[in-house]
Amino acid sequence: MRSKGISKTFESIVAILSMLTVFIIYFSAKQTIPDFEVINREMKAFTVMKTLVENNEFRQWVLANDTEMLENKILTMMPADINYEIKVCSPDCSKPNVTSENMYSVNYIVAGDVKDFRPRQIVLYMWT
Amino acid sequence: MSRTSGQGRLYSTCGHDMWMMSMRIGNIVINKKRSKGQVFIILSIIIIMVMVMLKTGLNISQIMENKRYLESGFEQMQFQNIKNEALKTVQISYNKNITNNLDSFMRFARQITSSKAMDLTGIVVTASYNHSTAPYVVNVTMLNMLGTEISYLNITFNTSSAEFTRVTDGMIAQATFTGNYETMDHIMTLYYNTSTANSTDYVTIPFNTGKSKLTAFFDISLKSDRSEQRDVFNETYIL
16 A cells, blocks of 8 residues: 555656656747847838938938938837937947937938938937 | 545645546546556646647747848848949939949948948949040949959950959959940950959940940848848949
8 A cells, every 4th residue: 555655656756757857858948039029110210211211301301410300200100109319420320328228220321412422321219 | 525545645635636537538548546646647748748739839930030031121121222322322423423432332331231230242333434536435443342352353345354453342443445336235344353252243334426424333242140132233324
């Protein structure tokens, strides 16, 4: 009777150990589910800038470094649930003075025009 | 239900009366009297199968693949931006410092892309001629932005050719061809080799006597860890 009890206990221990082993081996590899939010926002921002730059007026605002007009135009086409800042630079932009770790940016290159050849980049910073 | 035996107490700690059941899984029938230990093993197998099925159903690798596909598409959009603005550079230059402006633009684009961990490389060629009487003069420039030195470069137009050695990254090679060219499409051949590869590009130059034209030719690529975009394209403008 006693040896039967021990064998049952042993079997239950084997069951628990086998579960644990599978769990550790199969689930231990660190696999985080990829975040689509950032890439989707980047693509959205890029498409907005591409569409706007095709308009010559928008290109003139870029060349004039008129970030207020650019912001007005771009932000009406972007989701309102995150923060944005737009900069126009040639070539390097200083990052906004924001402490968020979740900040990313999208660059769009603009070639200039007949009067002012210098190429610029529009950088749209986004953070939550 | 009275449980006085040691076994009864052991299993009652699980909070279930599993040992009282007669289980049938597939063709295996577990006898209620002899199955107390096996139930745990069978349950563990079932739980393991459920866990494996859950993880397989999640299919993280497919999700990762989808994300890579999106990122690659985004890089393609950025590459298209560079191509469009490079051509825009030629248009706005309108026969004024086209080579320098293109050089400046490509360096700028390269700087921007490298800050995003992407590598913009390639060659940019311009060929221009002005309306004049024969013999006609065709000016050719080639900007090396392959990221490496061109050890040997040969530019052939019609029956003439120009040779260069050691064209470093960022350097512009210039050649002039003079001849009595007919109104037709002429093919200019660029053969070059670097320490890693040999390459040949063919540039079509539509020649019209009595007109001034500029042909801009690009063979550029944008590489990153995720994808590689490459395109060979050219545009001809009347000056």
